[in-house]
Amino acid sequence: MNAFEAVPLRGLDEASRARIEAAGRVHRLAPKERLFALGDDADDLFVVLRGRVLLETEAGVLRIAEPGHTLGEEATLGLPRRAGARAQGEAEVFGVSASLLQRAWTRAGGRPAAAAERRRLERAVIADLLRARVPALDGWALDVLLDGATLQTAAAGSHLARAGDPAPAAALVLDGVVHVRPAGSREVERLLTGSDAAGVEAALEGRAWSHDLVAAGACQVAWIRAEALRGGLGPAAARLGDASRARCDARATVLAGMQVGPRPAPVDVHRLARARSLLVIDQDACVRCGQCTRACASNHDDGFARMRRAGPRLLARMGAPTAPASPWLLAQACQHCTAPACLPDCPTAAITRGPDGVVKIDPALCTGCGACAKACPWDAIEMGERRPGTPSPPPPASGAPYEHIAVKCDLCVGTRGGPACAQACPTEALQRVDAARDVVEAAALLGRTLPSVSARPRVWTWTGAVAIPIVLAAGAWGATRHGAGWTPGAGPGLWMGWVAAVALAGSMAYAAMRRLPTGRGPLGLALHGTLGATTLAGAWAHGGGRFVGQPGVFAGVVMLAVGLGLYGLIAYRLLPARLTRIEADAGDERARAPESADALMRAVGGRGEALKRLTAAVLLPYARRFGGGMRLVVSGRSLTQERARLHAQLEASLGPERIARMEGLGEVLATVVTARASRARGVLRALLRGWLAPHVVLSGVGFVLLVVHALTQGAR
Amino acid sequence: MTLWTDPAGPHRRHAPAVSPRRDQTMRRGLLLATLLASLGAGAFAAYSAARSPNGYVIGRPHAQAGLSCARCHDRQQPAQEQCTGCHGPQPSTRAGHRTARASGALRCVDCHEIHGSFGGVALGEGAASRFGHGQAEPIAGLDVGPGVQGVVPVVPAQACARCHDPGDASDPMSRCLDATSTMTLCFDEHRRVDGLTLATGGAQDRIVLWTLAREAIARDPVAPGPRRSDAGLLWGVLAALVFAVLTLRTLLTRERSTARDDLAPDVRPPVRVRLPQIDASTCLGCSACVDACPYDVLALERYVATLVRPNDCCGLTTCQERCPNGSLVVRDGAPIDDRPAVAETLESADVPGLYLAGDLTGMPLIRNAINQGAVAVHSALASGRTPDRPDAFDLVIVGAGPAGLSAALAAKKEGLSFVMVEQGDLAQSIRSFPRGKLVFDQPLSVPLIGDLWLEESTKEDLLRHWTRIVRSEALPLRTRHRVSGIVRDPGGFWVECTTPEGTARFRAAAVVLAIGRRGTPRRLAAPLHPSMEDHVFYSLADARSFAQRRCVVVGLGDVAMEAALALSYTPGTSVVVIARGDDFRRGKARNIDAMRAAEAAGRLEIRWQSTVEAVEAGAVVLDGGARIPAEAVFVMIGAIAPWSFLRSIGVRRAGERKMSPAADPPPGSRVQAGHAGEASGRPPGIA
Structure with missing residues (x-):
């Protein structure tokens, strides 16, 4: 049977059929072969072409799908499989992205049968939610509640309810994150996540909404009418909201502990909930070298980097509650969401999700329309030029070939050793984590349990610290032996020369390997540092510390290069944490001094006269104080602590009452401490990164000089 | 308690394009720089090694004799003792040394360190010089006789120290050491000079030579060191190389990041x-x-x-x-007939010397307006019109929107004398955008010319930047100057303005008209109580500033609906919408749905089939006699197109022009106009 002769696929227009044909796949199932299992992620909808397919749960067979029937409708709601599917005898099933099929049906004028199926699913989902929340809910009461329930899928940023509107129904959050804000304000007071309830009292008492309810990301909410609540639950209805209030308070504590930087920044809980493979960078270990981004670009043929080392930061513990909390940067890169926003928006179903959860874009289907890039809330997809030779969908007869292509992280599938970014990180600061499972705070916010994992210790920090002094001492010892029968040309002196040469070649190999997609181990930096120190020690002992003639120049270059490298190791160890403390947010690489002045004007604008006077007289000189930033670095205070200290000082000198009356002071203080640290940030960044370019150039020169030196000495 | 404040979410209407990350550009060219520096250094090192292998320099007498390295050194074998080939066998005069020599324990090079730095003293031609390794320096003040000529090599004490103990006074060699105990001054190693042979001239000379040599060493104990010029040169070349490649790399990177395609933008309005x-x-x-x-x-x-x-x-x-x-x-x-006819230079086809720029020409988007402003000024400059009076300007720019500002910047750059008049304030129509609105700079294939700052930003950022530009460039902006008429005569233009203080007249050789399309907002026909004049608004920038107020919105277009909705979401604000019709007739479906929902929720009230009879103090009176209390009245009933004003100064629509291709309006003709200069009409490039 041709798939398009099956009832659900009849009557589609030509364009839709072509797209379904390109994206769909026929599954031939052996008897009893499984099509999907209960709880699997669901993106595809299936049409039975031949044979029969059983839909079953633990309770038994739910129904038997016959040729022409559809199955797997939960995909249209973005829910995991609610039943397993298994072929009864031999069967043939046509599977295609549910969103594509829905598009096709809509283009062809809708499909009422799908709506009925959808309603059935919605009831089942809400029933699950209610059963989990209300113990011993009997069939009749459940029916009453379900009859009064509707499911709403809301887009990010949309208002679910506005303060002042009548509340005929209470909201049960099924999936996603909802912000509760005071009327008309952007201040988030509470945060609702999965299975929280809102507006129960208002609905029961016939009051209006007291707050705005805004979807933080795409979310699903079940609305249950007040009559249904009263009828189904009776007096117990009033207690429906109690548990979620307690959870909200607990969440507020967790969220307060996740703040990094001088002002309270939004924590994207929605992102943490969705992320299956979140790219996080420990800012206390990240040396801002950008090796991850470059490795990403070089590991892909098109040369586009799929990640950007920028994004929000949060203070969190990885793996175990006992782990120390570090500031993590949520870098801009595809996080392979559990319910990807990009996937349903693709008009050709080029975006698919594998059984391992990896979200992929098929270049042979991607038209480069940009719908996915617009749909992704975190800018993880970008549009690039399609390179010649990349597979492409056949262009329409009248149209030009497709010029663009959607580009995003593919987790370096096919690269040995996993994602190139993580492999390239010299300090193991970069990781890919399943936020809801690996981040302690995220698990607490989302009400998940945490498996006990212990964090891996980082190797490079102590290896270098131990190895380098030992090696240098050996070099110094060799150098002192000079003159007592020790010459560079023979015996141990010559051997030291060979040691230095081999060590230099070895550490050069590290640099060369950095440019390969694979072959970078976690020991890389420690080994490189040790080899560098060995080079330094060997060269020193070999030449006896005398820089005479051409060999002297060579020794000088090598020792300078290695010395820069050793400085770098120390800087890598000491500076990142200090830099993180004085960074306002991870995206402030571009922040310049005039921008800070702008920010200050904005913060002061429209505020009281007292604050303006205080700013002009005290805070502006404080922000502009020469060397103030470095003083902050030396003191070791973070911007948050500095802000608190400044606040306390102002209180001490002006009195707490006057300070409390100054509206907007907090924002101004945050701005001035950020501005004060701005130059120091630049200095620390330069100290952290500036040595690398001369190190690389001098190492290259040194290596060539080594070759010349070896050749000419060998010739003697 | 507040957890945090949500940022205003961006309106994602265009897909971000892949752009190179800073991390990528940061190290761009480093590999190339390293390669260049390495190759350069390697080549130079190889060259210098070939000149003086291993940094060893052939001593001065040998170098003067033209000896090469290979003369003494064999490639395969260690240094050969080949001194005797030229110098002949020179047995030692001392018995001990002779025995050691015979057994092979003492070779010539054991005492004469050929590449060492002690060297010796060269005497001849009436002068003495101390040489070592590869260099020589003259010793001044030493009286050397004319016939004295010869070379006295110096043996370092270190060489003797292999067998002798220089520190022991009983050791025979201690008598030979110089004052610094670093070299021996007994030069009679190979020739014995005693009383018996003193008579021979050779011995006489030798004693003179040795004496002079001792004196020379006393004056100049340290022989010139090895020639360091090669090493120094190598260091210098290396440093220069590293510096050059690092600088070059920075330049290369910078150039690439700032390189922009310099396509000429198309400023011709669509026809x-x-x-x-x-x-x-x-x-x-x-x-x-x-x-x-x-x-x-x-x-x-x-x-x-x-x-x-x-x-x-x-x-x-x-x-x-x-x-x-x-x-x-x-x-x-x-x-399109509904646009002023302009030439490619943006000069009006009807009024020579009048240039049009911005939305007025029928070409939307801020970017185009900026381009047109600059092009209009350049065309005005190219036309060569000059002011006819000393107090006249080269240019009067009407309107301070994107096109007007861009024109002003271009005029300032060209050194023209000009003045910019504006009926409201700087970029008035952008000011009336909703608070925090994202101004989209459509990333078209349109390059930006002119100096006006434009990036995708919020309305506030854009205004802040532009205000700063006006201030820092000291642009002659006259706000609240409403242009009442433009009169053309053979010598130029008179631009007449009404200001809060009275009237003003500017004489100019050319005029750039950048007044946008929106025209003047249509006002209510009803009488307005003087106390309410400050409470009637024609745009809504920030609904939050009307919290807790009673607002009346007149009109039911998209603008009116959006304003009413924004006000209705503000806490404590009551909103009454006054509509002439009996149902929604036009407007975006999204707005109509939201209005219906808001009305159903009781957020706002719509008075259908009503018109405003009068605006009294604190209330709006409708035609039915109903009084609606109002603290703020928003009149959003469209705008009067600037056509009557344009016609008054002689600019006609393309359509009219086709029908009657008339000539210029008669010089000196003067028509009072109802329109005033105002920048840009419908939000250009705003989404």
Whole structure:
């Protein structure tokens, strides 16, 4: 049977059929072969072409799908499989992205049968939610509640309810994150996540909404009418909201502990909930070298980097509650969401999700329309030029070939050793984590349990610290032996020369390997540092510390290069944490001094006269104080602590009452401490990164000089 | 308690394009720089090694004798003792040394360190010089006789220390050491000079030589060191190389990041109506075109793009550029008559010397307005018109919107004398955008000329930047100058303005008209109580400033609906909408739905089939006599197009022009006009 002769696929227009044909796949199932299992992620909808397919749960067979029937409708709601599917005898099933099929049906004028199926699913989902929340809910009461329930899928940023509107129904959050804000304000007071309830009292008492309810990301909410609540639950209805209030308070504590930087920044809980493979960078270990981004670009043929080392930061513990909390940067890169926003928006179903959860874009289907890039809330997809030779969908007869292509992280599938970014990180600061499972705070916010994992210790920090002094001492010892029968040309002196040469070649190999997609181990930096120190020690002992003639120049270059490298190791160890403390947010690489002045004007604008006077007289000189930033670095205070200290000082000198009356002071203080640290940030960044370019150039020169030196000495 | 404040979410209407990360550009060229530096250093080192292998320099006498390295050194074997080939066998005069020599324990080079730095003293031609390794330096003040000539090599004490103990006074060699105990001054190692042979001239000379040599060493104990010039040169070359490649790398990177395509932008306004045509059978339903359109001309219906508001189409091809598979094509339609006729130089076809720029020409988007402003000034400059009076300006710019500002910056750059008049304030129409509105700089294939700052930013950022530009460039901006008429005579123009203080007249050789399209907001025909004058608004920038107020919105267009909705979401604000019709007739479906929902929720009240009779103190009176309490009245009933004003100064529509190709208006003709200069009309390039 041709798939398009099956009832659900009849009557589609030509364009839709072509797209379904390109994206769909026929599954031939052996008897009893499984099509999907209960709880699997669901993106595809299936049409039975031949044979029969059983839909079953633990309770038994739910129904038997016959040729022409559809199955797997939960995909249209973005829910995991609610039943397993298994072929009864031999069967043939046509599977295609549910969103594509829905598009096709809509283009062809809708499909009422799908709506009925959808309603059935919605009831089942809400029933699950209610059963989990209300113990011993009997069939009749459940029916009453379900009859009064509707499911709403809301887009990010949309208002679910506005303060002042009548509340005929209470909201049960099924999936996603909802912000509760005071009327008309952007201040988030509470945060609702999965299975929280809102507006129960208002609905029961016939009051209006007291707050705005805004979807933080795409979310699903079940609305249950007040009559249904009263009828189904009776007096117990009033207690429906109690548990979620307690959870909200607990969440507020967790969220307060996740703040990094001088002002309270939004924590994207929605992102943490969705992320299956979140790219996080420990800012206390990240040396801002950008090796991850470059490795990403070089590991892909098109040369586009799929990640950007920028994004929000949060203070969190990885793996175990006992782990120390570090500031993590949520870098801009595809996080392979559990319910990807990009996937349903693709008009050709080029975006698919594998059984391992990896979200992929098929270049042979991607038209480069940009719908996915617009749909992704975190800018993880970008549009690039399609390179010649990349597979492409056949262009329409009248149209030009497709010029663009959607580009995003593919987790370096096919690269040995996993994602190139993580492999390239010299300090193991970069990781890919399943936020809801690996981040302690995220698990607490989302009400998940945490498996006990212990964090891996980082190797490079102590290896270098131990190895380098030992090696240098050996070099110094060799150098002192000079003159007592020790010459560079023979015996141990010559051997030291060979040691230095081999060590230099070895550490050069590290640099060369950095440019390969694979072959970078976690020991890389420690080994490189040790080899560098060995080079330094060997060269020193070999030449006896005398820089005479051409060999002297060579020794000088090598020792300078290695010395820069050793400085770098120390800087890598000491500076990142200090830099993180004085960074306002991870995206402030571009922040310049005039921008800070702008920010200050904005913060002061429209505020009281007292604050303006205080700013002009005290805070502006404080922000502009020469060397103030470095003083902050030396003191070791973070911007948050500095802000608190400044606040306390102002209180001490002006009195707490006057300070409390100054509206907007907090924002101004945050701005001035950020501005004060701005130059120091630049200095620390330069100290952290500036040595690398001369190190690389001098190492290259040194290596060539080594070759010349070896050749000419060998010739003697 | 507040957890945090949500940032205003961006309106994601265009897909971000891949751009190189800073991390990528940061190290760009480093590998190339390393390669260059390495190759350069390697080549130089090889060259210098060939000149003086291993840094060893042939001593001065040997170098003068033209000896090469290979003369003493063999490639395969260690240094050979080949001194005797030239010097002949020179047995030692001392018994001990002779025995050691015979057994092979003492070779010539054991005492004479050929590449060492002790060297010796050279005497001849009446002068003495101390040499070592490869260099020599003269010793001044030493009286050397004319016939004295010879070389005295010096043996370092270190060489003797292998057998002797220089520190022991009983050791025979201690008597030979010089004052510094670093070298021996007994030069009679190979020739014994005693009383018996003193008579021979050779011995006489030798004693003179040795004496002079001792004196020379006393004066100059340290022989010149090895020639360091090679090493120094190598260091210098290396440093220069590293510096050069690092600088070059920085320059290369910078140049690449700032390089922009310098295509000449097309500033000609469209001549024909252009409308998108969509092939529904191939349309993907991706909404690329819908999101690209700044005026919501297109919408997605059942996953197919459709033309829903053809009248608002601006004729630009953004949608066509974004369509991935060519399903949407913008095609030419009927000629546009509703635009002023301008030449390619943006000079009015009717009034020579009058230049038009910005939305007025029928070409939308801020970027185009900026380009047109600059082009208009350049054309005015090229026309060569000069002021006819000493107090006259080269240029008067009417309107301080994007086009006017850009024109002012261009005029300032060209050194023209000019003045900029504006009826309201700087960029008035951008000021009236909603608070925090994202101003889209459509990333078209239109390059930006002119110096006006433009980036995708919020309205506030854009205004802040522009205000700063006006202040820092000291642009002569006259705000609250409402242009009442422009009179042309053979010598130039008179631009007449009404100001709060009275009237003002400016004489100019040319005029740039950048007044936008919106014209003047249509005012209420009803009488207005003087106390309410400050409470009547024609735009809504920030609904929050009207919290806890009673607001009346007159009109039911998109602008009015959006304002009413924004006000209704503000806490404590009561909103009454006054509509002339009996139902929604036009406007975006989204707005109509939201209005219905808001009305059902009791957020606002719509008075259908009503008109405003009068605005009294604290209330609006309707035609039925109903009094609606009002603290703020928003009049949003459209605008009067600037056509009457344009006609008054002689500018006609393209359509009128075709029908009667009349000549210029008579010089000196003067028409009072109702319109005033105002920058940019409908939000250009705003989405």
